[in-house]
Amino acid sequence: MSTETADGDGDAGAESTVVVTPSAAEQALELMRQEGMDTDISGLRLFVQQGGCAGLSYGMRFDxxxxxxxAVVERHGLRVFVDPAxxxxxxxxxxxxxxxxxxxxxxxxxxxxxxxxGCGESFRT
Structure with missing residues (x-):
C-alpha cells in the first residue's frame, strides 16, 4: 500500500494519484461523520468500472x-483509496x-x- 499525504492546498507533486479540493474533502468528511465512520481510518474509495455509453464510469463509496x-491519498483530512486497476x-x-x-x-x-x-456520466481513455 502506498500512501501520499499533503497539507494545505492538497498538492504533493506532479505524480499525484488524485488531488482533492477542500470542498470535496469537507463534504465527504461530513457525510462520513453522519454515517458514524472513523475518519482517521476510513476513507472514500474512488474507482472506475465498466459501464455507460462511453465504456467506463466512476464509482465512489465509503470504506x-x-x-x-x-494507493492511499490523504488530502485536507480525507483519505482516498484507489485500487491499482x-x-x-x-x-x-x-x-x-x-x-x-x-x-x-x-x-x-x-x-x-x-x-x-453526452450526459457526462461515462468516459473513454
Whole structure:
C-alpha cells in the first residue's frame, strides 16, 4: 500500500494519484461523520468500472479501511483509496464537490479522458 499525504492546498507533486479540493474533502468528511465512520481510518474509495455509453464510469463509496494494494491519498483530512486497476485510468485526476443551482455532487476532472458521453456520466481513455 502506498500512501501520499499533503497539507494545505492538497498538492504533493506532479505524480499525484488524485488531488482533492477542500470542498470535496469537507463534504465527504461530513457525510462520513453522519454515517458514524472513523475518519482517521476510513476513507472514500474512488474507482472506475465498466459501464455507460462511453465504456467506463466512476464509482465512489465509503470504506472502513484500504485494501493492501490500494494507493492511499490523504488530502485536507480525507483519505482516498484507489485500487491499482483504477489508478491507471484516474491518475492525476481532481475530485471536486460542486453545489450549484442545477445540481450538487462530486465531480472528477480527469486529464486522461479522450471522450465523454453526452450526459457526462461515462468516459473513454
Amino acid at each position: 472502513t479501511e484500504p485494501e493492501d494494494d490500494d 483504477s489508478e491507471d485510468y484516474i491518475g492525476g485526476s481532481t475530485l471536486d464537490y460542486e453545489d450549484g443551482l442545477q445540481a450538487a455532487g462530486f465531480h472528477v476532472e480527469n486529464p486522461n479522458v479522450v471522450s465523454e458521453c
